[in-house]
Amino acid sequence: MTRKKVSGYDMHYYLKILDRKRRTDACYRRTREDPAYSMVKLPRRNEAIYAVTSDSSEYNEERKRKDLIPSLWCGLAILLILLINVTLHHYLYNGLPTPLTVNDLVAGKDLFITERAKSDLIGLAEIGEKVVGSYENEVVAVEYLTNILQEIQAEATNNKTVQIDVARGSGAYFMSNRRSYTNVYLNVGNVIARLSDGDNSSVALLVNCHYDSQPSSPGASDNGINCAAMLEVLRVLSQSQTTLTHDIIFLFNGAEENGLQASHAFVTTHRWAADVRAFLNYDSAGFGGREALFQSGPKDPWLDAYYASAVPHPHASAVITDLFESGLVPSDTDFRIFRDFGNLHGLDMAYYTGGHVYHTLYDDYQIIPDGCYQHTGDNMLALIKALGNAPELLESSVEGNSVYYDFLGLFVIRYSTTIAIILNVLTALLALASPFWPTPGCSIKDKAKSLGISFLFQMLGILLGFGLSVFFGMLLDWTDNAMSWYSNPGLLIGLFVVPTMLPMLGVNWAMTAQPIEQVISSRLGTGQRVQLNTQAVGMLWAIILIALTIYGLKSAYVIAIIVGFVSAANIITSILKLQRLVRVWLAIFIGVGLFIPTLYLLWLGSMTTSFLPIMGRSGSDITPDLYISLIMAAITSVIGCFWAPLIAVVRRPQVLVLGFSLAAVITILAATVTTYGFPYTVDRTSPKPQRFCLIHTERTMYDINGNVTYNDGGFWIQNLDRNGPRTVEKYISEYSNATTVADACLDTIYCGLPIWNGREMGMLNKSFWIPNEVPTVQLYQPSALLGVWNDTTTESRRLYLNLTGPDHMRLVFAPRDGVTLSNWSLLEEVPTSTTWNERSVYFVLHDYAIEPETTVEIWLDLVVSDGVNPVIDISLNAHYVHNTTSASTPYASILKQLPLWVAPLHWSSTYKSYIF
Numbered sequence: 001m002t003r004k005k006v007s008g009y010d011m012h013y014y015l016k017i018l019d020r021k022r023r024t025d026a027c028y029r030r031t032r033e034d035p036a037y038s039m040v041k042l043p044r045r046n047e048a049i050y051a052v053t054s055d056s057s058e059y060n061e062e063r064k065r066k067d068l069i070p071s072l073w074c075g076l077a078i079l080l081i082l083l084i085n086v087t088l089h090h091y092l093y094n095g096l097p098t099p100l101t102v103n104d105l106v107a108g109k110d111l112f113i114t115e116r117a118k119s120d121l122i123g124l125a126e127i128g129e130k131v132v133g134s135y136e137n138e139v140v141a142v143e144y145l146t147n148i149l150q151e152i153q154a155e156a157t158n159n160k161t162v163q164i165d166v167a168r169g170s171g172a173y174f175m176s177n178r179r180s181y182t183n184v185y186l187n188v189g190n191v192i193a194r195l196s197d198g199d200n201s202s203v204a205l206l207v208n209c210h211y212d213s214q215p216s217s218p219g220a221s222d223n224g225i226n227c228a229a230m231l232e233v234l235r236v237l238s239q240s241q242t243t244l245t246h247d248i249i250f251l252f253n254g255a256e257e258n259g260l261q262a263s264h265a266f267v268t269t270h271r272w273a274a275d276v277r278a279f280l281n282y283d284s285a286g287f288g289g290r291e292a293l294f295q296s297g298p299k300d301p302w303l304d305a306y307y308a309s310a311v312p313h314p315h316a317s318a319v320i321t322d323l324f325e326s327g328l329v330p331s332d333t334d335f336r337i338f339r340d341f342g343n344l345h346g347l348d349m350a351y352y353t354g355g356h357v358y359h360t361l362y363d364d365y366q367i368i369p370d371g372c373y374q375h376t377g378d379n380m381l382a383l384i385k386a387l388g389n390a391p392e393l394l395e396s397s398v399e400g401n402s403v404y405y406d407f408l409g410l411f412v413i414r415y416s417t418t419i420a421i422i423l424n425v426l427t428a429l430l431a432l433a434s435p436f437w438p439t440p441g442c443s444i445k446d447k448a449k450s451l452g453i454s455f456l457f458q459m460l461g462i463l464l465g466f467g468l469s470v471f472f473g474m475l476l477d478w479t480d481n482a483m484s485w486y487s488n489p490g491l492l493i494g495l496f497v498v499p500t501m502l503p504m505l506g507v508n509w510a511m512t513a514q515p516i517e518q519v520i521s522s523r524l525g526t527g528q529r530v531q532l533n534t535q536a537v538g539m540l541w542a543i544i545l546i547a548l549t550i551y552g553l554k555s556a557y558v559i560a561i562i563v564g565f566v567s568a569a570n571i572i573t574s575i576l577k578l579q580r581l582v583r584v585w586l587a588i589f590i591g592v593g594l595f596i597p598t599l600y601l602l603w604l605g606s607m608t609t610s611f612l613p614i615m616g617r618s619g620s621d622i623t624p625d626l627y628i629s630l631i632m633a634a635i636t637s638v639i640g641c642f643w644a645p646l647i648a649v650v651r652r653p654q655v656l657v658l659g660f661s662l663a664a665v666i667t668i669l670a671a672t673v674t675t676y677g678f679p680y681t682v683d684r685t686s687p688k689p690q691r692f693c694l695i696h697t698e699r700t701m702y703d704i705n706g707n708v709t710y711n712d713g714g715f716w717i718q719n720l721d722r723n724g725p726r727t728v729e730k731y732i733s734e735y736s737n738a739t740t741v742a743d744a745c746l747d748t749i750y751c752g753l754p755i756w757n758g759r760e761m762g763m764l765n766k767s768f769w770i771p772n773e774v775p776t777v778q779l780y781q782p783s784a785l786l787g788v789w790n791d792t793t794t795e796s797r798r799l800y801l802n803l804t805g806p807d808h809m810r811l812v813f814a815p816r817d818g819v820t821l822s823n824w825s826l827l828e829e830v831p832t833s834t835t836w837n838e839r840s841v842y843f844v845l846h847d848y849a850i851e852p853e854t855t856v857e858i859w860l861d862l863v864v865s866d867g868v869n870p871v872i873d874i875s876l877n878a879h880y881v882h883n884t885t886s887a888s889t890p891y892a893s894i895l896k897q898l899p900l901w902v903a904p905l906h907w908s909s910t911y912k913s914y915i916f
Contacts, residue, residue, distance in 0.1 A: 096371025096372060097312075098371070098374065099115070099371055099374045100115070108241060110237070110242060112374065112378055116232050117229055120227075121224050122365050125218045125220040127140050127144065130211060130218075130254075132258045132261075133807030133847065133850075133882070134881075137212050142166060142191055145231075146164065149231075150164065152238050156238040160197055160240070162234070163193065163194040166189065169188060170186045172827055176832070179757070180843070182831060183845045184845060185255065185265070185847050186847070188255035188849045189849055190252065190253050191211075201275075203394060204277065205248050205276070205278055205384065206249045206338070207251065207279070207384060208251045208280070208281045208282065209223050209226040209229075210227075210255070212255055217360055221357070222359065225372065226284060229376045233380050233384060237388075244389060246387075251263070253266065254849070256283075258808075267338060276344060277344075279345075280346055282349050283348070285331055285351065286352045286355040287372075289351060291351050291372070293307055293349050294317070295335050296321075296348070300392075300397055302392045303347055310387075312379065316405060317406065317607065318554035319554075319604060320352075322553050328614075345397060352610035354686060355612075355614065358613065358617070359617070359905070360903035362689060362903060366684070402415060402416050402420075403416075403420040405557065407603075408599070420557060424556055430567045431535075431542035432543075434567050434571050435538070436448070437571065437574040437575075454532055454536035457510075458533065458537045458641060461508065462540075465500040465501065465502070465503045469500045469632060470629050471499075473495070473629030474629075475668070477625050482723055483624055483679040485671075486615070486616060487678070491667055491676075493663075493667070494667020494668070495629075495668065496633060497632055497636045498660050498667070499664050500637055504640060508645045512653075530585075534593075534642055537642055541559050542563055544559060545560055558600075558601070558604065562638060565597050566589075566642055569591075582649055586646070597642075601635065616688075617720050618720075620724050620766045624722050680901035682901045690720075690728070691720035692728060693905045694891060694905070694906040695717075695879075695907060695908070696715055696890060696909070697716050698712075698774040698775055698911070699714075699746070700911070701752070702912070713775065715769070719763075719768070734894060738770045740768055742765040749814050749875045752913065753911060755812070756879060757845075775909075780880070783804060785874065785876045796861045804856070808847050808879040810843070810845060811843075811876055814841045814842075814873040814875075815872050816868060819864050821861070822863050825857070830842075871916055874916065876910075876911075
């Protein structure tokens with residue numbers, strides 16, 4: 001047998017065929033890093049290829065070591081990210097415009113002057129609590145606002161005129177939400193000013209705030225500051241040389257805290273309401289920071305377009321919109337009334353920073369930064385001037401909605417929801433397709449297999465991250481250390497952010513180690529392996545992005561931003577074939593793919609601190625650490641899962657994992673062992689008190705003949721956060737006699753307790769009852785309900801009710817089995833009932849600002865089955881919420897025992913239960 005001589009050229013051809021076969025069999029790493037390769041110089045070709053060897057190479061190991069990033073640099077990078085986060089958080093709170101004084105006035109230039117607005121707010125706040133029906137709200141506040149408006153009216157120039165009207169209205173409406181109720185009001189007040197440029201226009205823009213407040217609160221931020229800003233803007237515009245095409249109606253409404261009553265009175269009864277084409281609503285759930293746009297429309301996307309183009313200090317996010325509309329925020333604004341009952345379109349703006357003082361005695365003007373006035377005033381002035389000449393006010397509504405968000409408060413990005421859907425889908429498809437860009441030495445089949453395995457590992461890391469974060473949250477709750485982050489938000493990083501990152505880091509560390517490395521892309525270089533892992537993460541979030549887009553969430557844009565930038569970085573790397581150059585690839589991935597998304601997520605994450613104070617007023621029946629752990633895990637995983645794969649390029653990854661673990665352990669110890677984890681502070685510049693609600697109650701039950709069958713008195717204590725009553729019971733001697741309402745529930749509607757609003761229904765069983773003497777304040781204006789049956793037919797019976805009592809009363813109608821409430825005098829139709837203990841109930845707020853001249857009459861039509869008697873149970877809750885700071889109240893001794901870090905909400909009430 002003869003051996004055929006092989007030429008150099010034939011040998012080269014043979015090796016090319018062999019190399020091509022090998023490349024289709026496995027993903028090869030064609031760099032000097034791999035000790036399984038060595039350089040071979042082929043004859044007659046000026047090129048090099050890698051031939052498989054089994055030898056280790058010290059040179060290759062040294063090269064691999066140099067390609068990796070020192071752990072020190074990783075630590076410095078993490079510190080840099082934390083520094084950026086702290087800086088952004090500080091900027092969000094304090095990066096406000098310089099407040100102007102009267103010395104800054106320039107002739108002929110429209111300038112919002114903080115000094116004048118602050119003076120207006122001080123006068124309004126010093127009136128004290130302004131509860132609907134009180135002398136302070138119905139007389140003093142009205143006179144104060146009217147006097148300022150009259151001064152503005154007298155000083156108007158440049159063809160501007162100001163009309164002033166003080167109006168009162170009555171009405172009723174049904175509010176459908178988590179705790180539906182019927183709202184009935186009488187004689188609530190509004191102070192209104194109409195600015196015209198020349199002759200009155202038949203088209204107007206409405207600008208709204210409310211000046212009333214909750215009991216015990218002076219209401220400086222909620223919502224005095226916005227009313228003060230409106231007064232100053234009106235002052236400036238009334239003397240401005242700027243021409244306004246449309247009239248501007250400034251509505252200072254006096255009954256927002258009573259279920260948004262005064263705004264309803266305006267849109268349904270006032271003569272100027274028919275001229276309104278759009279509105280701007282200003283409210284507050286905090287005392288500082290930037291005022292954010294968080295609701296717009298519905299429809300009319302041109303409104304937020306004007307906001308984006310006109311305001312000098314924009315702050316907006318569709319994320320806040322989705323969260324607010326989801327019901328996670330236990331608040332509402334007049335935006336709902338203007339939208340649902342006025343059929344109007346507008347913008348809703350509010351403060352949210354520092355919500356710890358919301359509806360408490362600490363909500364005073366001293367804690368509001370001067371920059372807040374200027375921020376709101378500059379934006380309000382610019383927006384009103386723009387909309388005051390907007391031709392769109394003359395046109396019919398434009399269909400459609402938009403997605404909008406600001407970038408670091410510098411500018412607003414907005415586009416239609418249709419464009420948002422297109423961008424989201426294209427971004428998702430790009431993220432799903434980009435991993436399959438041709439890679440030298442790697443077949444599509446093998447890459448798909450490697451991506452699939454990495455996809456599962458990345459998903460596992462995210463799920464474990466959520467689980468560990470939730471475990472830390474529940475650990476805090478189990479050890480009676482709930483809400484340790486309430487006054488120290490920096491603890492959130494160690495408590496929830498770090499635990500979320502640890503499993504993701506661990507999974508990616510494991511994927512780069514033996515023997516898993518042999519299963520997953522063992523032939524790829526370091527940079528290629530990390531890039532593949534980031535592409536797998538991108539595919540995961542692309543699927544989530546499509547799901548959120550189908551669901552209709554505007555906040556899906558956040559994921560689109562991250563996935564889009566990361567995909568762009570990976571595509572750039574693939575096109576330029578830089579996967580093998582680890583440090584070059586890393587620079588592109590971080591600089592192009594992660595820098596801007598991380599910056600924006602840190603900015604957005606700082607905004608989520610608004611949810612911390614909400615947990616302080618959501619009741620003790622929820623687990624706040626669970627909610628916050630989930631929120632922080634979601635924010636962390638969205639961006640952290642793209643950073644976690646980079647642990648593969650760290651020279652000593654165990655140091656990084658150990659550092660994260662120590663940070664988590666140290667933080668949990670600080671939160672549970674030291675006083676640093678105590679949730680509450682009494683700092684006058686930024687107080688973070690615990691809320692505490694005490695209602696001194698008399699309970700009386702009557703039988704069907706009107707005879708008293710039960711009567712007692714005591715204190716009904718509602719714990720408005722998770723830590724009650726544990727944190728305060730040791731200060732109150734009377735707590736030794738306390739029993740839970742669940743254990744001491746009377747056999748009547750809502751356990752015989754005077755419900756104030758619908759939210760209390762969900763917190764009822766977790767509240768406490770302390771037996772004590774009956775209150776005497778009800779003698780001032782006793783409540784009573786007298787009922788007479790009349791106009792009985794074969795189809796129904798009519799019950800006439802005469803109602804007397806104070807200006808804040810709550811009625812609960814509970815028809816018995818076999819009885820249907822078919823009609824009543826409160827609304828044109830009987831709304832859907834709610835359920836309590838498997839009984840249908842109808843909850844009614846009945847308030848008046850000025851006492852009606854005659855007795856209030858209500859009638860009910862009831863369809864009754866044969867043999868049913870009694871027919872209906874009715875409870876009447878009378879609340880005496882004026883002058884709650886009086887030292888002569890029977891519960892004054894309890895208030896004196898409370899520590900300074902408690903912000904008590906308190907008044908006296910009566911509960912009366914009737915059977916008809």
